[in-house]
Amino acid sequence: MKTNKSLLVSLFFSSLFLAIGWGCSSLLYYPSQVHYVRAENLNPSPETVSFQLKNKLEIQGWYFRSKKKPSRARVLFFHGNGQNRFAHFVALFWLVQQGYDLVIFDYPGYGTSGGKPTPSNTVESAVESIRYVSQLKPSLPLVVYGHSLGGIVAMRAVWELRSEIEPSLLVVDSSFLSYQRIARRVMSQSFWTWCFQPLAYLVLSDRWAMGQRMGDLLGIEKVIIHSRKDEVIPFDFGEAIFNSASSPKEFWVKESGKHHESFSNPEGMLLKERLLEKLNLVLQK
Template identity: 25%
Template sequence: MLAADAVGKKLTRRRRLGGVRWAVRGVLVLVIVGAFLVGFDGMFYYPSRTVHYRPADFGLRHEDVTFVASDGVRLHGWFLPATRLVPVSRRGASDDPTVVGGRGRSADPTDKADGATDNAAATAAAPAPQARGTVIHFHGNAANITNHIVLSQWLVWEGFNVFLFDYRGYGRSEGRPTREGTIRDGHAALDYVLSRPDVDRARVFAFGQSLGGAVATVVAAERPEIRAVVLDSTYSSHRRIAALHLQKLVLLRWPAEWIARAGVSGGYEPLDYIGRIAPRPLLVIASARDEICFAQLGRELFEAASEPKEFVLLEDGAHLESVADNVGNTQRRIVRFFEQAAASRD
């Protein structure tokens, strides 16, 4: 009886394992079929029209901007003019133009650092006499500029104009997002910035994050008007990042890469463009804790680039958190990078 029970348990365990294996195979079949039928390209875009923050929430002035891409799609953005902080006396605003701030507001307008005074009570925002430059913020793949403003508003307090724009299908921009469409939108954003009389064309910089890093890489490679490029938490190839995430599901590398090649279209890959940014300076930032755009992808992009270039690997900070939270004094590093790029053009 004991031997019979043991045999029965083994058979039951084998049936269960066999059922699990067939379930996994079934999932793989569905993934592969889905890749061939609809592809994975659409999974790179998660647009939203929900409003999260407005520039006024950070004490910032802005201009609502509507501009048009080369294929006629109407796009929306915010132009945030460079801002300084001036002291405010008890009797009213001071005439002293001395800059007393510049380290930026909190990424969350409701937060306040321990022991810090309320900037709104101690100081007032005023136009900077001359912007250090103009930064075009190419944001990531989710939400819209009302969410991503928290990731670049600090540059305004550092004395830079910032232009945030939404790709087609995001926020108040028309259309539907596609890879080619986002590239067109990036070119249109640059054209708009260059058309402004208050922008120094010799000091126009790109700041690309996540998906926006891929878009910024292509646009900067094609447009020498962009004088320096910062890429944060981005990736080297659409197929490469898809394969790494698929590998979590299928466990093996080769089927993940095969599925990615089948389901993700080619074209406008950052690796194919990054070498054309030189001789303009490039700064690539990655975090060892990034579980979305893995640090190795940023390293691959950096290694494919030509000099002058810098790579910063941060040990702390999840996806898109390192710059927003100023991990490793990253904000100061970016400001210094843009300043050096501007000085090299003077």
């Protein structure tokens, strides 16, 4: 009887552990396969581009050519944890009108990319997308921009490639350094998951997070953007990124605007001009 009871107890806690682990993972990824817009209805229309990961998983994305010729640089955009490129491209689509190519890929499991998202394969797809875009036009400067989940993915990918490819500018918008910390913060906001906060450190790994690696990106121009009113990723997470980063770096603090309003509210419109000015300065070097 004791053996059976011990087995039942072990099975119960194992099931609970796995359930919590799945829950933490679900806090990170909300992929969608919905085509929110049709490529042919956009002006300019994007070219569909793709590459394969080592396991033959296909990653697909869009390449928008600048409306102004010649293009000044390529901006590679890593989007957040919800929806897909069919929705997120809008955030930086305005750069296409300003002389910049815009490239956006979907992570595994998002949009038309195969597989399921994990911390490791999102970083792998980001690393390969940087390589892919760099090879398309080697002479054209590369800007890497990551928003929300895309921020930590972009940071880690740039770090992985630090001895191979150096972008002209790395922009990290409304992001975080640790999957464990952000999962714990999200869990603390729900009655149902509040008591499980400590387990975030057990069931969710920071193996593919950024940690303190921003200090290794010497010489790369870095801009950290975060709103004090961000309702998804608290402002102190942005401060932590800036404090961990090596120079040259700038911290652009927004006093207004929610998580997805980097460039859409009145203060965000001013931020557009500031980003264009920063790009001009960086590309003149």
